[in-house]
Structures are given as C-alpha cells and as structure tokens.
Amino acid sequence: MSFLVIDIGNTRLKWGLYAQPSPDAELLAHGAVVLEDIDYLWELHWKNLMHKPQGMLGCVVAGEAIKKRVEEQLIEGWGLAPRWLSSSAQAAGVTNGYEHPQRLGSDRWAAIIGARQRALQHSPEHPPAVLAVMVGTAVTVDAVDQKGRFLGGLILPGFGLMYRALESGTAGLKVPTGEVRDFPTNTSDALMSGGTDAIAGAIERSLRRLRVQCGSEPLLIMSGGAVSRLSHVHELPTSVVENLIFEGLLTLAATCTVAANAT
Template sequence: MTGQAVNTPDYVLLIDLGNTRLKLGLWHEDAGETRYLNAHPHQTQESLLDWLDQELLRLGVTPHKAIGVSVASQALMLALEGFLANRSQPIPVEWVWPAVHAHGVHNAYPDPPQLGADRWAGMLGVMKRFAHEDRSIVLANFGTATTIDTLSRDRRFLGGLILPGVSMMQMALSKGTARLPMATGEVADYPANTHAAITTGIVAAQLGAIRRQIDLSQERDQRPPLMCVSGGAWDLLRKEWHRTLPGTLVEEVPNVVLDGLSLFAGPQLRANSDGPVV
C-alpha cells in the first residue's frame, strides 16, 4: 500500500539509552552505514515514547529489529520494549551486554556485566572507527556521568574512570550547600566570584581527570593517545579543553556508542562476536 512503512529486513534501529537521553540511529545493512537520527531526554516515559513514535513515523521504513544498550532503569527498558513490540509492525529489541571479548576488543572487567553497556559499546565504536590507529585511544564521554576509558594499542579495554558529570556536579553543589547557586559563570584562572569559582572548579575536575589518563597512556606507550570525546556536556568543555590541553589530538565522536552497536547489526559482523546478545 502506498505511503505505508514497509518492514524492511535491511534496516536495524540502534538505541543508546543513557541516564538522561535516548540516542537513536538507523543502520542500513546494504549501504553498510548508520544514519544518526536524533536524541531526546526521558524525564517522562510518556514524552519519550511520543517522541519515538514521531521519529519512527518519519523514517518511512520499519526496521526489522532494534539493537540497543541501556544504563537506564529496567522499568524504562521494559516500557521501550513493550512500545516497540506492540506496534502494527513490531520491532523486537536485542540488548547488547558487555562480554569478556567482542569484535577484537578484550574487556578488563573480570565481571563484564558490571561494566556499563554504553561504555563497552563506546570502546567497540572507537575500535571500529579507528581500526588502523597505532596508538592508545582514550574515550571521554561527558554524559550524565563522565567516563574516561582507555583502549590500548593492542585493543584491550584497560579500564576507566567514572565521575559525576558537569550538570551533576553543578546540582550537587547547589543542593548540598546552603549558599551555592546553580552556577552559570565563566572559567577564569583565579575566579573572584562564586559563579566563576564553581564553573572553573567543575571544568578543572573534568579536564584534570582526563589529563591523568592521557599521562598514563603517555607513560605506558611513550607517545600520546588519540583522544576521543562524546556526550551532551562536551559543548560546555570544548573551549577550555583547547586552552588547557593544547596540541592534544582530539576527535569528536558524538555517535560512537551507536557506531559500536552497528557492529552487532550485520550478520557477518555479528558472527565475529563472542559476546552475549540477549
């Protein structure tokens, strides 16, 4: 029937369900590429599902399945699965969980399910994107939390840091003290007002943590790592990054988690994985 979405076996919906936003992509099997769609916050389940409905209507094709990672609540995952399963053309969801090894990457976590699935997909995403890079890769994701993960030259995920994200740091200071506001100041060398003092402290904490991981790679490899950055809060840090870490190679990879997920979308590529896809 004209105008009706067709359930097409060569399209796979990619879902990155973070603590703040859902990020969506569409993998096209024949073209071997991902169309990055959009992102939406999920303060309320209802508004998220309304938004998703609109996004799916706009696609013009119905993916035959979805592949996702989630670090959000089980309840939200189930709501999303139910919503996609109950459409006139159902889209079953396969969730990707961290494994000991997948797509050429070894996982440092002795208990892989403990690792955030988004961090694992991020490591696979940089691996895919920079397959020929002969240096360590440090991926900093500035999401709800900030994570700073290192992939070694021989493609082992070595481990990484978790710290509160930019907004979470701002909220913690404002909620946990009597006198500190939600800061909106500018970064300064020696801040002389409260807003600037908070903003500068937060930016310094974020970039200082990254410097630590860069220095560790430098010591181990005797050369600097390739730095990759992603996440909604990166925009707030970009300017200060270039001021405090001049000369550091940096690649902006906003869709790196979706890139990692796309490895599980194609049958040939998926066969290379020994990780659980459940």
C-alpha cells in the same frame, strides 16, 4: 536493511536509524527524548519514519521499567524484536579487562568498541591506544591499548551532578551560569571553572597514564550530550565524535559477535 540503534542513558533516550548495520552506514534519521516523555516515543518520533528498521541493537542503563516501555513500542509499532547489548569478555576485536567483564556498563562497552574502531580507522596497520571519554550525567574515561585491550577506566560525576551536589550541600551556592576562566573572580565563574577543571584534570591524568603505559601518544576521543562544555579546553588534544556509542553498536552488529539479550 535499515537498522535502529538505541542508547538509553540516565536522563535521555537517543536513537539513530541507519541504512544498514555498519559503522560507516548512512544515517537516515535520529532523535532524542527525555526519559519523562518515553511513552510518546512512537507517536512523536517513530510512527512516521519513511524507513522501517529490519533489526535493532541498544544499550540501556536507565532501568528495567524504562526498557520495558521502549520494548512495548518496538513490538507494537514495528513487530521488532528488541536486542540489548550485554558486556562480554571479548567482542569486535576488543578484549575486556574489567575484573568482572559482564558488570561493565553496556553503554561504556559500546563506546569503547566505537573508540577502538576509530583507532583502527586512524591507522589500520598500527592503531594507537585510545582514551574514550563520554560526558553526560556521569563522565566515563576508558583506556584501550594498541592491541585492543580495555585496560580500565574512571567514573566521575558530570557537570549537573557536580553542581547540584554543591548547591544542596553548601549554603549560598547556586547552580552556576558563569564562564570558565583561568582565574575566576566571582562565585558563578568559580563554580563553572571548578567543574570544568575537575573533569578536564581527570581526563589529562588518564591520558598521561595511558601515554606512559603504551609508550606512545594515545588518541583522545570524546562524546556525549555535555561534551561541548569541554571542547574549548585547549590542553585536551581531542577528537569530538557525535555518536560514539552508536558507532560501537553498529560495529558490533556488523561483526555478528554481539552478546545481547533478546526479548
């Protein structure tokens, strides 16, 4: 039973087709489109796939209009009923500590569950606390303790938003093309280094807080379209996971504890 997972973010839709709804399933095909090209998703990506999905689960933050256009292509192309993840108070062994659990972004919820699954794989008997970092248009930094309780997390601007804010709000500064340096000596390097240090610093502070909270060394997992911009930061002892949100969606599909909206 092939299974389709979809992550509709702020700028791109990412999809993966797996052999079955399981976090360790074989990846059969995958792709991504910018939201401006969403109308061509079926023709350019899905129409000629060798395997027809028998089910799907997705998360979406891009808004209702984008979601509806994707649903149309799923229904018209495959006759596939769309199912979209909604955050819940508990799922897949994770307790949601958000003040209003249903208001937690479904993409964050999926990434948190994927990170917890990684912690369980790391040490099934004594899973570590884990910090799940998604680096995209925005950056989210979410903490889960050893018992699978989501403690809370941060949201901050991603690299693009940060640089565009500086460009639009400061005379003479342009989006940087420089390098990350310890002590930048030109404006482009200074901008690039400042953005990297701002995000890395937020991650380091959260990691330190989680270490104190749990009394042991947490697992740091990072994912997202812009994660490569942080992979060289030696102070972050991280594991980079290519599709953390997909892993969370597959875990939820496998456990049959999905809070989802079906169309």
